Amino acid sequence: MKKRPTVFNIQKFSTHDGPGIRTTIFFKGCPIRCEWCHNPESQVFAPEIMLNKYGKEELIGKDYSIRELVKKIQADQIFYDQSGGGVTFSGGEVMAQDMDYVVELAKECQRMGISVTIDTCGVAPRENYEKILPYADLFLYDLKFIDSQFHREFTGIGNELVLENLRYLSQQKAAIDLRLILLEEINADEETAEAIIDWLDKENIHVDEISLLPYHDFGRDKYKRLNRECTQNFIKPSDEQVETIQKVYESAGYQVSIGG
């Protein structure tokens, strides 16, 4: 029996969640808690109340049948076809939702010729990745920290599962865009970039692209609107710093983009 996941946003004409023009489905619920998260309303699996910009209570999260979501996705197929786009399943964490539902949705999209991208933090059972693999054209794969202690400190859990799933997807020759958050004074430095490159080399991991995601604090206000404390105390790295890191990856032969 499939359980309908909660969806908290459907973003049409998105250009940051994979190639071309896309519809991004944001599934609600995430197994980790990144301190820099700019979508705190994505973390809890169930619908919840959040104040809107005008101070009025709004219920965040709604469930859809597969047929309803497919209809919404299909509505913009002409734009996907013209731009090389498609649909992105994001979150929260799509891979921590009911996989029978997610796989069937992806299958339907594939059947209609719509390309599927999975945006994931890597924290989900391996079998979920095995199930979605035949229907996914691209993985946007977050690597928060290569050091497990740092990962635990800033997300609540170590990174062993994240690394193991990344290894698996690479071995299966999945297309991977590795996405790296950059936090000033924490990991936005050349040493961290070199450590990640060394690890990818040592593990023989192939990624098609690296996306550098400089921290921004646009989500801070949302914590207040959810009646939650925002403990974020990060600094956005400078453009020069980001360019320096970009060069480190480029010199190692990676194709690098900045931003999502």
Ligand code: SF4
């Ligand atoms: S993985 Fe993404 S959605 Fe989950 S807490 Fe981290 S930033 Fe937020």
